[in-house]
Amino acid sequence: MRCRALLTLLLFACSSTPPARPDRDEDPGAPCAPDTGLASPLPMCTEAFPCTRLAAELPQVPITSPSDPLACDDPRWSMQRTWISDETPRYACLYRPASSHSELRPLIVWFHPGGEGGDVAETETHLLDKAIASQLILALPQGRNLHFPTNAPRDGRHHDFYFRDLRAPSDNPDIASADRLIDDIVAEGGVDPSRIYVMGWSNGAFFGQLYAIARHATPTPGGSRVAAAAVFAGADPFDDIERDPFTGVLWEGEPRCKLTTTPASTVPILVVYRTCDLAVPCGSSDLACFGAEPGFVTSTWVTSASARGLPGLVGQLIGGVERGAGLDVDQSRCTEVPVCSTAPCTVSPTSAACLCLVNHLRWPDGDYPNGSGEDREPAMLEFLLLHPLQ
Numbered sequence: 001m002r003c004r005a006l007l008t009l010l011l012f013a014c015s016s017t018p019p020a021r022p023d024r025d026e027d028p029g030a031p032c033a034p035d036t037g038l039a040s041p042l043p044m045c046t047e048a049f050p051c052t053r054l055a056a057e058l059p060q061v062p063i064t065s066p067s068d069p070l071a072c073d074d075p076r077w078s079m080q081r082t083w084i085s086d087e088t089p090r091y092a093c094l095y096r097p098a099s100s101h102s103e104l105r106p107l108i109v110w111f112h113p114g115g116e117g118g119d120v121a122e123t124e125t126h127l128l129d130k131a132i133a134s135q136l137i138l139a140l141p142q143g144r145n146l147h148f149p150t151n152a153p154r155d156g157r158h159h160d161f162y163f164r165d166l167r168a169p170s171d172n173p174d175i176a177s178a179d180r181l182i183d184d185i186v187a188e189g190g191v192d193p194s195r196i197y198v199m200g201w202s203n204g205a206f207f208g209q210l211y212a213i214a215r216h217a218t219p220t221p222g223g224s225r226v227a228a229a230a231v232f233a234g235a236d237p238f239d240d241i242e243r244d245p246f247t248g249v250l251w252e253g254e255p256r257c258k259l260t261t262t263p264a265s266t267v268p269i270l271v272v273y274r275t276c277d278l279a280v281p282c283g284s285s286d287l288a289c290f291g292a293e294p295g296f297v298t299s300t301w302v303t304s305a306s307a308r309g310l311p312g313l314v315g316q317l318i319g320g321v322e323r324g325a326g327l328d329v330d331q332s333r334c335t336e337v338p339v340c341s342t343a344p345c346t347v348s349p350t351s352a353a354c355l356c357l358v359n360h361l362r363w364p365d366g367d368y369p370n371g372s373g374e375d376r377e378p379a380m381l382e383f384l385l386l387h388p389l390q
Contacts, residue, residue, distance in 0.1 A: 031244055032257040038149075038162040041173055042245050044088070045145035051155035053147070053248070055115040058156050063145045067091070068157070070142045071119050074128060081139075083184070085177040092141040092181055093118065095131050096190065106195035106385060107137040107185060109178065111204030111211075113233075117157040118142045126365045127199075130377060137191060141181055143203070144174065149245040150293050159200075159207035161237040162245075164259060166214035169221050178211055183222030194389040198229045199380065201363055202279065205234025209269055213310070216267035228268040228312075228387035230380040233280050233360050235271075238262050239295025255294045264309030268387040271313065272376060273298040274320040274359040275335040276352070282317070283334035286356055290340070299334060318376060320359035322352075328364050328373030 033039040044066035045051035051063040072080040072093040081092045097105060110127060112118040118140040121127060131138035148154040149162060165172045168179065185191060200208030212229035219225045240255035273282060281287040283299045295301065302315030319326035322335055341351040348354065362368055366375035 031246065032241075034260045035164075037164045037238065037257040037259050038241065038245075041163045041171070042146045042148065042158075042160045045147065045155065049147070051145060051147055053153035053155045055148075055154045055156040057115050063155065065145060067142065067144050068117065070117065070140070073119070074122050076128060076132060081181070081184075083177075083180060085180050086173040088144060088173065090142065090144075090177050090181075091118075092139050093121070094140075094185070095128060095136075095138040096185075097132075097135040097137065099135065103190070104192035105135055105137050105190055106197060107139065107182070107191045108197045108199060108381075108384065109139045109141065109182065111159050111198065111200035111208045112140065112143065112157070113201045113205075114143070114148065114154055114158040114203030115156045124363045124365075126367065126375070126377060130381060134381070136381075137185065139181060139185060141178060147245045147248075149241045149243040151242045151250065151291075158203050161203075161207045161210045162241055162257065164210065164238060164263075166210075166218065166263060168215070168218050170214070174207065175211060175214060179215070179220040179222070179224075182224045183220050186222065186224050192388075193224060194227060195385070196224055196226055196389075197384040198226055198231075199384075200229070200231045200234065202233045202360065205231035205271070206237040209234060209271075209313075210237040212267045212269060213263055213265040216265050225389055226267065227389045228270075228384050230270040230272070230383050232272045232364060232376075232380075233274070233277060233298075235280050235298045235301040236295030239293075242293060258294070262308040262310065266312050267310075268312040268383070269305075269310070269314070270316060270380060270383040271298060271302055272316045272318060272364060272380060273302075274318055274364075275323055275331050275333075276320050276337060276356040277360045278353055278357040279360045285334060285337045286352075288340070289337045289352060290356065316376075316379070318364060318374075320355065321362075322355045322359075327371075328366055328376055 045063040047064045070091045077093045078096045143157040143159045146158045159174045163172045198208045208231045212226045215226040238259040240258040242255045276286040280296045305313035317331045337352045343351040345354040364376035366373045
């Protein structure tokens with residue numbers, strides 16, 4: 001399944017038909033608020049308000065359900081968890097070492113990229129292998145089916161980082177659901193409360209940072225706190241939005257809903273990113289070529305974080321496929337993209353767009369369908385384990 005999303009993104013056009021108007025009681029009226037960004041949660045896909053601006057890797061059929069179960073196909077998962085949060089069924093795959101009830105273990109919650117959902121962890125990462133080898137508790141929660149307010153069509157399974165209600169309890173259904181998942185796992189015993197961590201990729205990286213900032217000092221309703229986060233291919237979760245998720249209207253030249261002030265936190269966060277990235281640009285060159293949603297430039301986020309009240313956030317730049325033998329190896333600067341070619345991969349597999357999109361769609365575990373790189377999962381996990389709650 002690796003790179004299937006790349007092929008669909010570069011080979012097929014997506015529907016740009018605006019979605020039907022939601023029921024009036026789902027429309028918040030004024031879309032933005034100074035303390036939460038979006039004034040209410042992103043709307044879910046429903047029969048009354050189907051999602052039609054679909055992520056390209058998904059079947060191009062309107063989504064009418066707010067959530068979908070995870071498969072959890074790997075028999076090594078301990079269980080598939082199901083619970084109700086905000087009247088919506090929620091799902092997660094859970095691995096718990098057999099000895100975890102008698103010995104306290106770290107808990108890692110991994111948030112998936114937008115689109116297909118949490119099952120990509122089985123095919124695109126080796127985190128379950130490492131959780132088993134290191135006796136870690138690993139949970140993979142499934143996002144909801146959401147109308148996503150990006151310029152490009154991205155409706156599908158996501159975690160909502162645009163409604164930034166960081167309180168406990170939170171009115172953001174995805175924050176509340178993550179709280180519930182962690183509290184339930186902790187209540188069952190075997191979790192070291194000083195070593196609760198989050199990870200994420202793309203949409204999950206944005207949400208993972210948001211959640212770590214929300215729950216480092218302020219505990220969940222059950223009293224749990226996040227010690228640290230390590231994410232890949234993410235940037236600023238507090239910036240503007242380009243599209244009204246309730247009407248489908250693009251705010252041409254007038255993005256909105258940026259937080260007035262970035263929430264301050266001392267939570268340690270490691271942001272791993274590649275030297276060019278079509279979806280979440282590394283720097284000014286790939287941004288100039290491909291554009292991006294507001295706040296989606298990783299180097300800008302990393303270099304500004306300390307001044308914005310996040311002294312524990314650090315970046316780790318690694319090579320993309322355009323760096324050849326430097327793939328996944330530490331780098332000092334983003335790639336200067338010489339030609340802004342957007343030719344499909346079937347026509348030009350080495351086009352800038354193809355290479356930079358491959359960089360976004362490859363979780364950095366070093367195991368790829370047409371070659372190998374350096375496995376960065378051990379360093380991401382080491383960063384977490386070196387930062388327990390103090």
